[in-house]
Amino acid sequence: MTSRLLSTIILTIVMLFLIGPFLIIVAASLSAGDTLAFPPQGLSFKWVLKVFEIESFRASFVMSMMLAILGTLAALVIGIPVSYALARYKVPFGETVRTIVSAPIIVPGIIVGLALLRYLVIPLGFNIGLALFMAHTALVLPYAVRVVSASMVNLRSDIEEAAVLLGCSRLGAFLRVVLPSIRGGILAAFILGFVTSFNQVPVSLFLSGPGVRTLPIDMLAYLETTYDPSVAALSALLAFMSIGIVFLAERFLGFSRYV
Amino acid sequence: MSDTSFLSLEQLTLAYDDNIAVRNLDLGIKRGELVALLGPSGCGKTTTMRSIAGLLTPKSGVIRLDGADITRVPANKRAVGLVFQSYALFPHLSVFENVAFGLRLKKVAKHELEKRVENGLKSVGLSKFAARKPAELSGGQQQRVALARSMVMEPKVLLLDEPLSNLDARLRLEMRTELQRVQKESGITMIFVTHDQVEALALADRIVVMRDGLIEQIGTPEDIYNKPASAFVADFVGFENVFALEAGQLKTPHGLINLSGSAPAGIAGLAWRPNTVKLDQGPYQGTVLGTSFAGRTREYLLDTPLGPIKAEVDAGFPGHELGTSLNFNLPVEDAAPLARFA
Known part of the structure; x- marks a missing residue:
């Protein structure tokens, strides 16, 4: 009985730590006051509405969306064949490939960002947008490989052979049989990658230049000059967006099976 | 063309990397025959079957089918069907679409395609299950789908890998009868691989007993049962x-x-x-x-x-x-x- 009580207490504390900050942000964003504060002063939707009026937020939102979508797609285009090869064939140095592919998870994002800035953007004059795109692709790649690999493990190679014997080419069998069979995993990887990329700060920090900013960086910059609750409102909106995506994914895909 | 050379394997040597699995195998099979490749695991029977299907390129030797050398013909152009031991149905497609898969690739006209798929499903008694997904079928039903999927392609040779091993005893007898019936009705040449002598004796017109990549004996079930050529x-x-x-x-x-x-x-x-x-x-x-x-x-x-x-x-x-x-x-x-x- 006491252990049950104890576990309930611990569970409550953990949930509080996880959800607490989110609730504080939501509360702060509904404040009627002029500065970011908790508890909120009064209740109003004005800051939520103001978010949509700030020009730079709109631009950086589009930037973040583009990066998250294109970066994740690129990571999948690279990651799916990599997962396939690792699952199907005895790849020479397969373990090394696996380690290298997951390197961006291990290496702190701030170092990745700095490295890209120092060795690509400055000396080679890389376009900032392109560098950001590459950084986000690399960042999402480990998730893509991991999640897609997990769904490929259960895929037997004989269904490809069956497809070939029914007239498919090897590539045809991959496109017609392998990809559709792992589409749940691919979608799960996309969502995970999208959310990771969208919320990414450290890598993007070094790679933001005039006119090119991701939304989280823009929020940081905004906060340095303007200490009003609109940032909290934006954070809450973004959190709701993420929750919505994951909820839908869980509902229709059983997202948690893949992650 | 002599009778036993509808499908012939001549001096066939098969290997995985450097491990020889089958050595200088000679075998001739008649049109319409039902042949069993019988032997313990590792005897080369499955390897032989895979080479006939085109999933494994021989190290040396020739495979002829219906007068043509198919040794280097890719698997997707051979007109050889294979029913896998695990059935290998496409999990994301309905039973109907599984059976239609090959016909769609061949660009068979819609009307004819539907007719052939329906006939195929009817011949294995699964007409009512056309809309189901493979996961919603029993093992025996899945295998019949796999059989229909290969049969509608009208292959010259149909290969079956351990066709009865995943079924329980009652279904096994049922499927055995089913296979014999389908074979007799269609007149298709069938080769199946098994490690179970009872299966081979009951089903086959002719049995090829293999051991360590070599043929030990070829004969009718009566020959094999009554007059074994070797201690093995x-x-x-x-x-x-x-x-x-x-x-x-x-x-x-x-x-x-x-x-x-x-x-x-x-x-x-x-x-x-x-x-x-x-x-x-x-x-x-x-x-x-x-x-x-x-x-x-x-x-x-x-x-x-x-x-x-x-x-x-x-x-x-x-x-x-x-x-x-x-x-x-x-x-x-x-x-x-x-x-x-x-």
């Missing part, structure tokens, strides 16, 4: 008492022992099924080590100077207790003569 085949088809001959005597772990009659000339060994061993008579003596009742018969394991002997007698005879000492005979006239012993 004899052992595989249930001759439990197998002896080499040396100077007209039985070679046993305890030295040479006289036969109870005279052996035919020029053979390497003799083999007795348990039911041809005679108890309570004859020149040999043994002690009952074990006994078990098997319904119509009773089985004995005897400890004898010839080594362990398995005997099976009519259960109507009075039984022998464990430890009883008794006489027995291995009648030479009831033995299967073995041409080779190794």
Whole structure:
């Protein structure tokens, strides 16, 4: 009985730590006051509405969306064949490939960002947008490989052979049989990658230049000059967006099976 | 074109990397024949089947099908069907779409495609299941879908990998009948791989017994069952008492022992099924080590100077207790003569 009580207490504390900050942000964003504060002063939707009026937020939102979508797609285009090869064939140095592919998870994002800035953007004059795109692709790649690999493990190679014997080419069998069979995993990887990329700060920090900013960086910059609750409102909106995506994914895909 | 060369394998050598799995195999198969490749795991039977399907390129040798050399023809252009042991149905497609898969690739016109798929499903009794997903079917039903999926392509040869091994005993009998019926109705040439002699004997027109990448014996089920060519085949088809001959005597772990009659000339060994061993008579003596009742018969394991002997007698005879000492005979006239012993 006491252990049950104890576990309930611990569970409550953990949930509080996880959800607490989110609730504080939501509360702060509904404040009627002029500065970011908790508890909120009064209740109003004005800051939520103001978010949509700030020009730079709109631009950086589009930037973040583009990066998250294109970066994740690129990571999948690279990651799916990599997962396939690792699952199907005895790849020479397969373990090394696996380690290298997951390197961006291990290496702190701030170092990745700095490295890209120092060795690509400055000396080679890389376009900032392109560098950001590459950084986000690399960042999402480990998730893509991991999640897609997990769904490929259960895929037997004989269904490809069956497809070939029914007239498919090897590539045809991959496109017609392998990809559709792992589409749940691919979608799960996309969502995970999208959310990771969208919320990414450290890598993007070094790679933001005039006119090119991701939304989280823009929020940081905004906060340095303007200490009003609109940032909290934006954070809450973004959190709701993420929750919505994951909820839908869980509902229709059983997202948690893949992650 | 001679009768047995509808499908012919000539001096076929197959290998995975550097591990030779099948060596200089020669085999001819008639049009419309149902052939079993029989052998223990690792004997090369599955490898041989995969090479016929085009999933494995031979190291050397030639495969001919219906007059054409198909050795280098890719698997997707061979007109050879394969029913996989695990069925290998496409999990994301309905039963109908699984069966239609190959026809769609061939760009068969919609009307004809529907007709052929429906006929295919009808022939395996699954018309009602067309809209289901494979996961919603039982193992036996999945296998029938896999069979229909291959059959609608009208392949020249249909290969089946251990077609009955994943089914329970009752379904196995049902599927066996089903396979025979489909084969007779369509007249298609079928080759199936199995490690189960009962399956091979019951289904096949002809059996190819393989061992360590070589053919041990080719023959009708009667031949294989009654006249095994080697000790290996004899052992595989249930001759439990197998002896080499040396100077007209039985070679046993305890030295040479006289036969109870005279052996035919020029053979390497003799083999007795348990039911041809005679108890309570004859020149040999043994002690009952074990006994078990098997319904119509009773089985004995005897400890004898010839080594362990398995005997099976009519259960109507009075039984022998464990430890009883008794006489027995291995009648030479009831033995299967073995041409080779190794």
